Amino acid sequence: MNADLMCRIDAYVDEVWEDVVADIARLVSFPSLANADAARPGAPFGAPVRGALDAALGIAERLGYEVSDDDGYMGIADIPGERPEQIATIAHVDVVPAGPGWVTDPFTMVRREGWLLGRGVIDDKGPAVLSLYAGAFLKREGIVARYTFRALLGCDEEVGMTDVHHYLDRHDHPLFLFTPDAEFPVCNAEKGCFGATFTTAAVPGGLIRSWSGAEATNAIPGESVLELNLDASVLPAPMANADRISIEPVAEGVSRIVAHGIGGHASLPEGTVNAIALIVGYLRESGVLGDGAAPVLDLLASIHADTAGAGIGIASESAAFGPLTCNAGTIRLVDGDRLEQTIDVRFPDSITEADLVSACEALAGRFGASVEVSRAKPPFSVDASSPQVQTLIDIYNDTTGRDAKPFAMGGGTYARNFKSAVSFGPEDNALELPAWAGTMHGPNEAAKEDLLREALKMYIRAILELMELEYDEAR
Structure with missing residues (x-):
């Protein structure tokens, strides 16, 4: 990627960062525990999840996406390209219960010493916002990509993934998809x-x-x-x-x-x-x-x-x-x-x-x-030598100066439901947390702002570079 484009990416992230943080806080404010027993028309997982989905779609619309939803199961945000086939991301707006042990209100995001605290800041509302802002770079720069970029926003990831099954019963698979619901560098294999x-x-x-x-x-x-x-x-x-x-x-x-x-x-x-x-x-x-x-x-x-x-x-x-x-x-x-x-x-x-x-x-x-x-x-995997996986691992290594390899993990993400998909950060399980911060699914869930900023830059690069690859499914 040329130096001029990298500078434009850096400038874009600097410009929008405070908006990114504010939008993460907005999504965190919804206690969006998926509950099928509380279903109502257009809200199959209850009103709080529907509220979070509407808020996320509102962010997407403000950023220039064409938005719709799949009967409340999945939010859809598109930036049309030259062709209708899609390069996509998928994140989710539902969360696990807060549970005991919090030092802050889990549904009021707190910004402290370079960290964000709140249920969902790292799993997966923070990454959902990053994916939306990453795709919006295309609009900001006036880029009409080769393929359509689609940001999917799920509502039932934590308790069943019925959302993605509903979506795939009615929509084609994208050419390739990554989910920002895991850790870097690239997870190409998930345990059963x-x-x-x-x-x-x-x-x-x-x-x-x-x-x-x-x-x-x-x-x-x-x-x-x-x-x-x-x-x-x-x-x-x-x-x-x-x-x-x-x-x-x-x-x-x-x-x-x-x-x-x-x-x-x-x-x-x-x-x-x-x-x-x-x-x-x-x-x-x-x-x-x-x-x-x-x-x-x-x-x-x-x-x-x-x-x-x-x-x-x-x-x-x-x-x-x-x-x-x-x-x-x-x-x-x-x-x-x-x-x-x-x-x-x-x-x-x-x-x-x-x-x-x-x-x-x-x-x-x-x-x-x-x-x-x-x-x-069953266990799921995508060939680590595929052009898509190699593109993502090269972006990560170029950004960080490391020599990382794709890996397998025990977490189950949306990726396993698609024909060609992987997970791509931005969690870091080796990160040393402050005493008042915690991991995903635990109390005091925290995300480091510097890592989120770096992830946003990588996601922009990923979307741009994945658009340049050839795909057998393309017509």
Whole structure:
């Protein structure tokens, strides 16, 4: 890319940056948790998500896009090119629940010491705004590209991706697409996704009143709360993890056990501490539920034994995709005396869905429990040597001075639903966070402004350079 164009990109980003930040704040203000139970005409995932989508489409329209939407499932923003076939991006305006542990209002963006804080600033409202401003560079410069640029705005990424399935039932696939919903440099391969729910045998004695963990299955619980029909005075102090577990009286004959772990995303368990596992450890250590609860606690202990799935019997690894990860994120009391524990597994191509189902059923059977599979998607990949992937990796390396290679990850993005797609930043899991900042899906979700600015420049370059490639599907 010539030096003059690079200077124009730099100048554009400098000019629009304060608008970018303001627009991210606008989207963060919507508590846009996708909820199909709250559907209404034109808002299949509820009013807050529809509000966020309308706000994003308003940004796009202000920037010069032609906007429409797919029955409220997906926002569509186009900058027409010479041909109707599309080079596209896709981001999402829905978010995971805020959860506990925030030092700020999660839905009021805070700008602090070069960081943005708020639910969605990095996953994925911040990147959604970047994608819109990246495409708008074409309008600003009066460039009529070879193909149409389409920015897609999803509404249901965090809980099912029914939005993209609805869209693809009614629209052609783009020639190529990237989603800014991952980390740099370029992710060309995603592990398979497997979800299941274990329902335990009955816990005798009616001692458990309630038990909570994460608010979403794909979040590692940073806090877990168990209420018991036992007086706090009869509960022994924890021996293991005493600094993370507290016991509180609620009322006479009722106590609360609170565990504080380290939350995070299900696909990135390194450095996290599952708060449910802390309580399971306490219950086994203390014996307060009695001997009759042993099958239930032994099952939970196996599920929570590690994040590699060894306790369940599903640990696996491949050279292309890396190791399997397993998160036991949500837990709740059902039928008055049974527990439902979910698992979220990201698996490589060295193990199959059938293997996972078999192992889970065998584990459940050992402890008189049952298991139900909630989702299963196979691993996905795009050839790392393709011109599109090489274009993106070259842009990243040229920008950063690094010699990075495409990689596989455990996160499941929109990319796996398209014929030719990858994910392309701007998350950085190696970034050292301030004490008051957190990761995506955890409390105090934060994004570093400098990295967002750099990502915007790379996205502009990516759109321009992808437009120059040949595509077999083009007519």
